[in-house]
Amino acid sequence: MIAADGATVALGDTMLLAPTTFDASPGELWCVTGGNGTGKTTLLRAFLGSRGLTAGSVSVMGEPADMTKPRHRRHVASLVEPIPVARDMTLREQVTLVAASWYGNTPATTERAEQVVERLGLAALGERFPHQVSSGQSQLFSLALTLVRPADVVLLDEPERHLDRHRVDLVAALLAERAEQGTAFLVATHEPALVDVCDGRVELG
Numbered sequence: 001m002i003a004a005d006g007a008t009v010a011l012g013d014t015m016l017l018a019p020t021t022f023d024a025s026p027g028e029l030w031c032v033t034g035g036n037g038t039g040k041t042t043l044l045r046a047f048l049g050s051r052g053l054t055a056g057s058v059s060v061m062g063e064p065a066d067m068t069k070p071r072h073r074r075h076v077a078s079l080v081e082p083i084p085v086a087r088d089m090t091l092r093e094q095v096t097l098v099a100a101s102w103y104g105n106t107p108a109t110t111e112r113a114e115q116v117v118e119r120l121g122l123a124a125l126g127e128r129f130p131h132q133v134s135s136g137q138s139q140l141f142s143l144a145l146t147l148v149r150p151a152d153v154v155l156l157d158e159p160e161r162h163l164d165r166h167r168v169d170l171v172a173a174l175l176a177e178r179a180e181q182g183t184a185f186l187v188a189t190h191e192p193a194l195v196d197v198c199d200g201r202v203e204l205g
């Protein structure tokens with residue numbers, strides 16, 4: 001489902017990602033761990049197709065990673081780069097809009113969006129605008145925008161950013177539940193609580 005075979009990124013003499021090999025199956029939650037600068041974000045970007053490889057290969061569902069291809073974009077949801085948000089729409093409206101763009105504008109879609117908002121503890125903040133929430137709440141909002149859409153593969157870069165222990169546990173539980181339903185996850189993290197719920201681990205550095 002998500003595979004790397006000797007994936008390597010170098011810029012001149014600088015090694016951004018040492019040769020990396022792994023293979024995650026559908027429904028598996030994999031963590032990418034390692035110290036600062038060991039190549040976690042670089043590996044995720046390789047799976048987005050935004051960072052070219054010097055050697056080796058990466059694939060998603062057996063095909064090369066290429067976000068210019070609509071098929072790839074349909075399969076892969078990601079929170080690796082910041083997600084653009086609308087300043088003049090509430091959090092709930094934006095999560096619902098993303099859901100509607102994938103599932104259609106129906107009452108079931110509204111319900112689906114509300115479930116994600118609730119699971120991430122954002123229900124009471126749903127009528128706020130992006131500039132009216134804290135850094136941690138903003139991170140939960142970005143996760144809601146990422147997780148509300150359908151995806152076979154989800155790539156997340158340090159989803160624990162700005163989150164307290166309780167919220168990290170909320171996120172870990174939600175990711176583990178989504179994985180059980182068949183989504184494959186690749187999650188770069190420094191957070192032991194996320195590593196604890198992983199089925200596999202890529203250790204860099």
Ligand SMILES: Nc1ncnc2c1ncn2[C@@H]1O[C@H](COP(=O)(O)OP(=O)(O)OP(=O)(O)O)[C@@H](O)[C@H]1O
Pocket residue numbers: 011014015016017034035036037038039040041042043
């Ligand atoms: N454009 C670039 N030119 C040169 N080196 C780069 C460039 N971008 C990243 N690097 C280097 O590549 C290495 C891997 O960076 P990357 O962001 O993938 O690390 P990371 O494991 O995600 O780190 P962190 O835990 O700090 O987020 C780092 O040593 C970084 O300095």
